Structures are given as C-alpha cells and as structure tokens.
Amino acid sequence: MSNKASEVGQLVNVIGIDGGGTKTHAILADSHGNTITQYITGPSNPNAVSPEALEHTFKSIFAHLKREYPEEFNKVSGVYAGIAGAGSKNSQQQLHKLISLYIPNNCRLQVEVDALNALYSGTFGKPGIVHISGTGSVSYGINHQHKQDRVGGWGHLLGDEGSGYDIGKNGISAALRFFDGRSHETILLEMIYDYFNAKHVREVIDQIYFSAESKKIIASMAKLVFNAYKAGDIPAKEIIENAAKEIVLSILTLHEKLFPDNRYVKAVLCGGIFQDDAILPPLVKEGIMNGEHNITIVQPTLLPAQGSLIGCYLSLGKNITPTMITNMRNLK
Numbered sequence: 001m002s003n004k005a006s007e008v009g010q011l012v013n014v015i016g017i018d019g020g021g022t023k024t025h026a027i028l029a030d031s032h033g034n035t036i037t038q039y040i041t042g043p044s045n046p047n048a049v050s051p052e053a054l055e056h057t058f059k060s061i062f063a064h065l066k067r068e069y070p071e072e073f074n075k076v077s078g079v080y081a082g083i084a085g086a087g088s089k090n091s092q093q094q095l096h097k098l099i100s101l102y103i104p105n106n107c108r109l110q111v112e113v114d115a116l117n118a119l120y121s122g123t124f125g126k127p128g129i130v131h132i133s134g135t136g137s138v139s140y141g142i143n144h145q146h147k148q149d150r151v152g153g154w155g156h157l158l159g160d161e162g163s164g165y166d167i168g169k170n171g172i173s174a175a176l177r178f179f180d181g182r183s184h185e186t187i188l189l190e191m192i193y194d195y196f197n198a199k200h201v202r203e204v205i206d207q208i209y210f211s212a213e214s215k216k217i218i219a220s221m222a223k224l225v226f227n228a229y230k231a232g233d234i235p236a237k238e239i240i241e242n243a244a245k246e247i248v249l250s251i252l253t254l255h256e257k258l259f260p261d262n263r264y265v266k267a268v269l270c271g272g273i274f275q276d277d278a279i280l281p282p283l284v285k286e287g288i289m290n291g292e293h294n295i296t297i298v299q300p301t302l303l304p305a306q307g308s309l310i311g312c313y314l315s316l317g318k319n320i321t322p323t324m325i326t327n328m329r330n331l332k
Helices: 004-010 051-068 070-074 089-099 115-123 164-180 188-196 201-209 214-220 222-230 234-258 280-289 304-315 322-329
Strands: 013-019 024-030 035-041 076-083 108-113 128-133 137-142 148-152 265-270 295-298
Touching: 013 051, 013 304, 024 051, 024 070, 024 304, 035 051, 051 070, 051 089, 070 076, 076 089, 076 115, 076 304, 089 108, 108 115, 108 304, 115 128, 115 137, 115 265, 115 304, 128 234, 137 234, 148 234, 164 188, 164 201, 164 214, 164 222, 164 234, 188 201, 188 222, 201 214, 214 222, 222 234, 234 265, 234 280, 234 295, 265 280, 280 295, 304 322
Parallel strands: 013 076, 076 108, 128 265, 265 295
Antiparallel strands: 013 024, 024 035, 128 137, 137 148
C-alpha cells in the first residue's frame, strides 16, 4: 500500500458496506459523496450465517457493483465494511480475507464493527457515542485517541436493558400481573389478546413459549407498549420511562469511560425504538440534560451504509465536508 498522502491524491471512488444479521447494504460512491449505485442483499454477520452464506453475500455484492458500473468499480480506492459480529479479531480477519477476494487491486480495505457505521451517520466521522436499540441494546463509542469501547449489549437473556425485547417483555409482564391481580390495571392485556387473537392468557403464553421465534415475538410487543403509553396507560408509562433511564445510564457510563475529561461529544440514537420522535428521544435528551455531562443527543440524518462511506473516506485521509454530507443526503 502507498502512504495516506498519495492515497488521497489518487482517491476516486469508494465502497461503504453496512452488514447485519438480516440484510447488507452496500453503496458505491465518488470522492464527493455522490452515490453511483447501491445494492441490498442478505445477512453478513459471521456469527449468524454459515461460511457459505457469508461468501455468497459478498460475492453477490461485488459482482453486482462491477456488473452495473465496471469502470467506476475498477476505480475504487477504498472499501469500508462495518459488519455486525466483527468485534473480534478472528471475525475481522475472516471478513478481511473474504472481501479481499472481490475488490480491485491496490484497494484499501478496512473491516470494523457495524456500530461505527451508525455512529458516523450522526457525527459525520467525529468521535462520539452511538446508542443502538432495536431488538437488542448497546452503547458504542470512539474517542479522540481512537480508543473504542462499549456498554451493554449482553443479549436478551442477561442484559439489553432499554431494548425492544426488554420493553416488550416488561409489557407482557405488566399485563400478566394485572391479570393475576398483582398490579395496576393496564390496557396492555386487551391489546395483547387482540394481537394474538386470544381470549385467555394461557393462549398467549403458549404461542410465545412454543414458538421458534419467541425472541422476535416478544420484541414486537414493544409497539403495543408505545401505543399504550400514548393512550396514557400508567404501567406502559413506567416501562418506557425506565427504558429511557437505562439508555441514559448506558450513554453516561460510556462517556465517563471514553471521555474522562468530559469533552463535548454527540450521542447518536439509532434503532427501531427511536422511530417515534415524540416518545423515547425526548426522554433520553431530558435525562442527559439533567446531568453535568457534556453531551448532545442527536438522531442520524444519514443511513448506516452512508456512515460506512464516511469511515472509508476517513481511512483514506479525506476530510468530510458539508458538501459531501449534502450529496450523501441526496441518495434516492
């Protein structure tokens, strides 16, 4: 490889990849952030798919990009792959070896954990923190010395507080407590009956426990809790407020670990449970503002795959400009 100065001078096109357990999104872009083409295919988490499936995913990505835009593909000078499950050196090496088979010669390749894609989608390449809450929940960050760290993300059996699974499980538990007469009345019980087309809690329990996708089912209950919250349901209100407190605690704990000098950073909120701007984001912002931590809560204006483009530009020594961000936002 040449040094970074010469790499910047030769920078033509880049590829950013955001890979997860469900889908993988790849974008081919020029040096100004303009999208040339994009491609979405299957999962690429090495911990969740077979080696054969993993190979098929990346082979299809690069075959598509090269077939659609052969000249632009051959001018790619950098590839940045932020992949779920790439947190260990073994996984990174496996992915690096696989992706290297399909990219142009003399192309710089960097493999990182997918959380950095989400971070850069809100900080535009600056150090900071991202909190991701979907089915699971984790805070991840990088500081000015390029040290990376995390808080949470220990899975639904042992952690993932403030996640969709956590909210859904607590919603079901609140309904069951009400059914038993152990707790407050809640509309969640009737909402759960309707969701499962059930007339008794036993039917609900059977559908959850006997399902091969019980984790997914429980996480899907989070939307019922949000709807109950909007309706003023007291137990739902407590569940959502507790979830916000857990998210705030996770962010603040990571900020103290990565930024002990209380340096100003952005904390980006990503994931399905933040889709309703009127519920959890304001609660998290309020919790952060009540402390003395120098943090601003933001929500991303770019896609995670565009965050991986930013990671690629940075790996090649290119500064991220406002024009580049504007160009990325124009993705069709």
